[in-house]
Amino acid sequence: MKKISLLGATGSIGTQTLDVIEHHSDQFVLEAMSVGRNIELALKQIHAFKPSLVSVTEEEDAIKLRNEVPVGVKVVSGEEGLIEVAAHTGAEVLVNAVIGSVGLAPTLQAIEAGKTIAIANKETLVTAGHIVTEAAKKHNVSLLPVDSEHSAIFQALNGESLAEVDRLILTASGGSFRDRTRDELRDVTVDEALNHPNWSMGAKITIDSATMMNKGLEVIEAHWLFNVPYDDIDVVLHKESIIHSMVEFVDRSVIAQLGTPDMKVPIQYALTYPNRLPATNSERLNLWEIGSLNFSKLDFERYRCMAFAYEAGRMGGTLPTVLNAANEEAVAAFLDGKISFLEIEHFIEQALERHDKINQPTLEDIKEVDRETRMFIHSLR
Numbered sequence: 001m002k003k004i005s006l007l008g009a010t011g012s013i014g015t016q017t018l019d020v021i022e023h024h025s026d027q028f029v030l031e032a033m034s035v036g037r038n039i040e041l042a043l044k045q046i047h048a049f050k051p052s053l054v055s056v057t058e059e060e061d062a063i064k065l066r067n068e069v070p071v072g073v074k075v076v077s078g079e080e081g082l083i084e085v086a087a088h089t090g091a092e093v094l095v096n097a098v099i100g101s102v103g104l105a106p107t108l109q110a111i112e113a114g115k116t117i118a119i120a121n122k123e124t125l126v127t128a129g130h131i132v133t134e135a136a137k138k139h140n141v142s143l144l145p146v147d148s149e150h151s152a153i154f155q156a157l158n159g160e161s162l163a164e165v166d167r168l169i170l171t172a173s174g175g176s177f178r179d180r181t182r183d184e185l186r187d188v189t190v191d192e193a194l195n196h197p198n199w200s201m202g203a204k205i206t207i208d209s210a211t212m213m214n215k216g217l218e219v220i221e222a223h224w225l226f227n228v229p230y231d232d233i234d235v236v237l238h239k240e241s242i243i244h245s246m247v248e249f250v251d252r253s254v255i256a257q258l259g260t261p262d263m264k265v266p267i268q269y270a271l272t273y274p275n276r277l278p279a280t281n282s283e284r285l286n287l288w289e290i291g292s293l294n295f296s297k298l299d300f301e302r303y304r305c306m307a308f309a310y311e312a313g314r315m316g317g318t319l320p321t322v323l324n325a326a327n328e329e330a331v332a333a334f335l336d337g338k339i340s341f342l343e344i345e346h347f348i349e350q351a352l353e354r355h356d357k358i359n360q361p362t363l364e365d366i367k368e369v370d371r372e373t374r375m376f377i378h379s380l381r
C-alpha cells in the first residue's frame with residue numbers, strides 16, 4: 001500500500017486524485033488531506049477515505065468540522081495545518097494539488113521529511129524553483145510531475161539521457177479565447193473566460209490558460225523540473241490537446257506523449273511511477289475519430305503573458321516570484337469582477353517593470369517579494 005497525503009483535496013486535481021485512490025484502493029490509501037473552505041465536500045471525503053489528519057484554511061471551519069468527523073480524525077488549520085498534512089509521518093507521497101504559492105512552505109517541509117512529491121502546484125516551482133529543486137536534491141527526494149505537459153515530457157525522457165535532449169516542446173491549447181483577436185478581448189466576461197475548450201479545471205488555471213500565463217508558468221516549471229535552459233524550451237499551439245508535449249533529441253528524433261485530455265492519467269502515473277496500472281475510467285484515444293491534429297506558431301504579441309514569463313524566467317532572481325504573485329492577485333481580481341481581462345496582463349507588466357530584482361533570493365526574500373507584489377496589485381484595483 002502506498003500511503004498518500006493530499007493538499008487541495010476538494011479541487012479539480014484533488015478530487016481526481018481521490019478518484020484514482022478509490023479506483024486502486026488495493027494500492028493506495030489516503031493518510032492525510034487538506035482543503036480550503038469547502039467543508040461540505042471535505043466531510044464527505046473524510047467519511048469515504050478515512051484519513052487520520054485533515055487541515056482546513058480557517059480555524060472557525062476546523063471548530064465546526066471537529067464536531068462532525070469520526071473519532072480519531074485530527075482536524076488542524078492554517079498554514080501550520082497544511083505543513084502538518086504535507087509532512088505527515090504516516091505518508092510516503094505528497095500530492096500537492098493546492099492552488100498558488102501557498103503550496104511552497106508545505107512542499108519544502110515535505111521534502112525535508114523525505115516524502116516523494118507528486119507536484120501539480122506549479123506556482124510553487126515558479127516562485128521558488130531554485131530553492132525547491134536544491135532541497136529535493138539535498139534530501140534525495142523525487143519531484144514527480146502531475147501537470148499534463150510535464151508528465152508527457154517526463155514519460156518521453158524515460159530511459160533517455162538529458163545530455164542528448166535538444167529541446168522540449170510544450171503544447172498549448174490556446175485557451176478559451178484562442179479564436180479572438182486582442183481587440184475582441186476588451187469586453188470578455190468571466191463566464192466566457194472560464195469556458196476552456198478541452199479541459200475542465202479550477203477557475204484560476206482556466207483563466208491562466210485564457211491569458212496563456214498557464215503556458216508561461218509551465219515553461220518556468222519545465223526549466224526547473226528538467227534543468228533545461230529557456231532557449232531550449234519551445235511552445236506550439238495545438239488546439240486538440242491530444243499531444244501533451246514532446247522532446248526533441250539531438251538526432252532530430254521527437255518523442256511525444258498522447259492521450260485524451262484527462263488529468264487522471266498523469267495523476268495516476270505520478271502515483272504508480274515507475275510502473276503503470278490500468279486506467280481509472282479514462283477514455284481510450286481513437287485517432288480516427290479525431291481525424292487530424294493541428295499545430296501553429298505562437299504569437300508573442302497576441303499572448304503577452306508568454307513574453308513576460310520567458311523574460312522573467314530568463315532574468316531569474318525574484319522576477320518569477322513577482323510574475324506569479326502579480327498573476328495570482330490579478331486573476332483573483334478578474335474573477336471577482338473588479339478588473340477587466342486585459343488588465344490582468346497590464347497589471348502584471350507594471351509589477352514586473354517596477355521591481356528591483358534580487359539575485360539568488362532566500363526564502364525570506366521570496367516571501368517578502370510575494371507579499372509586497374500582492375499589495376501593489378491590490379493598490380491598482
Ligand SMILES: NC(=O)C1=CN([C@@H]2O[C@H](COP(=O)(O)OP(=O)(O)OC[C@H]3O[C@@H](n4cnc5c(N)ncnc54)[C@H](OP(=O)(O)O)[C@@H]3O)[C@@H](O)[C@H]2O)C=CC1
Pocket residue numbers: 007008009010011012013014034035036037038039057082097098099100102120121122123146147148199200201202203204205263
Ligand atoms: N485542474 C487541472 O486540470 C490542472 C491543475 N494544475 C495545477 O494544479 C493546482 C491545483 O489546480 P486546481 O485543482 O485546478 O485548483 P482548484 O481551484 O480546483 O482547487 C484548489 C484546491 O486548493 C484549495 N485551496 C485554495 N486556496 C487555498 C488556500 N489559500 N489554502 C489552502 N488550500 C487552498 C481549495 O480548497 P477549497 O475548494 O476547499 O476552498 C482546493 O482544494 C494548480 O497549481 C494548477 O495550476 C495543473 C495541471 C492541470
Ligand SMILES: CC(=O)[C@@H](O)[C@H](O)COP(=O)(O)O
Pocket residue numbers: 147148149171172173174175199205208209210214215263
Ligand atoms: C491539463 C493541464 O495540464 C493544463 O495545464 C492544461 O495544459 C491547460 O491547457 P492550456 O494551457 O494548454 O490551454
Ligand SMILES: [Mn+2]
Pocket residue numbers: 147148149218
Ligand atoms: Mn498543464
